[in-house]
Amino acid sequence: MKYRVLLVLLASWFLLAPSVLTAQEDLWEDDWGDQDEGLVWTGFVEAGFGTRWDADPRLEDGETLAELTVRSETEKQFGDRAIAWSGDLAYDAVEEEWRLAVRELSFSTSLGPKVELRLGRQVQTWGTGDLVFLNDLFPKDFVSFFAGRDDEYLKSPADSVRLTAYLGKVNLDLVWTPVFTPDVYLTGERFSFFSGPAGRLVAPRPPAAAIEPARTFEQAEFALRLFRTVRGRELALYGYHGFFKGPSALLETASTSLLPTFAPLNSWGASLRQSAGVGVLHAELAYYDSIDDRDGDDPLVPNDQLRTLVGYEWEARKGVTVGLQYALDWTLDYRALRRNSRDQRFDPDEVRHLLTNRLTYRSSLGRYTVSLFTFYSPSDQDYYFRPSLHYRHNDQWSLTLGASVLGGQDPFTFFGQLEDASNAYLRLRFSY
């Protein structure tokens, strides 16, 4: 009875909930927080269910999401210093485990009037793309993204030191992550994936684990951003030294097989974001320098890439926002790649084109939000549709219904491999 624990948890939640539900009295009665009441705890309790609509022959479970999550958040300030906490305690019935996930446990302080330091576990985001990341090489959780957890979970935390200097004309961000923190990638636990060496979709048991770089200071990640805003035009330069965030390289092991691993990476880039016409325009560029395969002739390591992105977002009608993006990933030294390919059938295209479209409608008071985000690659011929309906009943209760619809011509493209992962989900959240 795999779901017994979850059912017991849900039952207790719903038994307790009515007492909270009826607690809403006259909201003016509440004070302004005049007294120092010590730590203020906020967060939510959320139940999530999701199921694929076609069975995945490689996986036993139809469920892609079955969990109850309790989030807690707080912050304690001491002058210009602060300690922040955000974490989830969850029971996950798909993986049949309890999980304590710390999203943030950080200490921040000012080092003089121009420098801020934040130390510890934290979530970081930069760059201009909307769900498309070039210079943002902080970890992403694609499993949560495909499973229909809240968008916030796409950004996964890391244990880092972030130093930000506001120097007037130019500002500088430096993020040092001493232990390489990869994306949360596909392992076959919840979704099957395409394995290059096997040449097919797999869902290994135990789930696949990529070989991670040694936990030494030499293998640390450094991310750098220089940024400034001039008359509403945001300009930034980026640098990164670390590894590809997904296990896109293969390691030859003494035994027999090739194991997935993370290839060393340097990245350089730039971005621009500004108002233009009735909307906001953004453009971004990144050069991925694949340190171990600069000539592109090692079939086990990804080649250098030039990545570009341009996008525009505007309000097309009252309450309706439209965002369009075009991304182009150009794989360099392509002839060397083809010449040395292990299996030409699965080679990436030299140029990958990706179009995204965001359509969002918000009802007048924001009670309903209807959204469709679409990824479509005309070169890979694969797609990912993310429709959702969010209903905010009041400050406490909200409901989200959505789906991840994935597929494509070939099983070895990014979205194509996930055709059997297509799922619909529902999330009910109580915020406190």
Place this chain on the structure above:
Amino acid sequence: MTRQRILLTLGVLFLVGTGSSGLAQSNLEDADAIVARANLAAYYAGADGRSEVRMIIADAQGRQQRRQFTVLRSDVEDGGDQKFLVSFSQPSDVRGTVFLVHKHADRDDDRWLYLPGLDLVKRISAGDKRTSFVGAHYFYEDVSGRSPSEDLHRFVEATETHYVLEHEPREDADVEFHRYVTWIDRSTFLPTKIEYHNEAGQIYRRVEVLAVEKIDGNPTVTASRVSDLLSGGQTDMQFRYIKYDLGLPAEVFTERSLRNPPRQWLQRPTD
């Protein structure tokens, strides 16, 4: 949208004060001159200011929601560019969200929203100003304002206490109102009531001042209400812990404050 509306609403919303020195009743008939004075009174009191704000949003069924936030404002130029920083503390799903506006007299405003869950600094397009501000009956534009030059102003009458003006958008393509009427206090120049009329001649939206207090020498709105007369919903706002002329430095209104809220300025004044 009317600048006036902005004026009004912003004024009503935040830190309204009067730019006029005395409280003697004025006697004007030039609509543009009155609007200019009201603009200063409603939006540009002091060189800068802070206020804590709470809103109760009620729908027609009486169901209530609550928002609470702190606003910092700084004027680049009286009657011209301004900057706003809005930092949310309630409800819990928007706690930590920060909204930054650089309001420009001669071009579209620059607006940013910081979403702490994703550590995301989002740029908001200038087009969607007339959508609800965090679920309230107030609009974004009510917070960040709009140039008086976008409307044509007409003097209707002077009552014993108020100037009554009528305003029409110069370009009505992107506004939901046909015209609006304002009542401007003759001594403080604070707009105390605005009524929005639709194409059919119905009054469908009303903004009204419920309380005014003199703070740091500036007559300041401390309670106001927006009513949606068609749906029956309304949002009440209260202002507390207001202070003017704090000497807010320019860097308070930069990306820095989105990720690192300026605690020194957001915390309550002690006196």
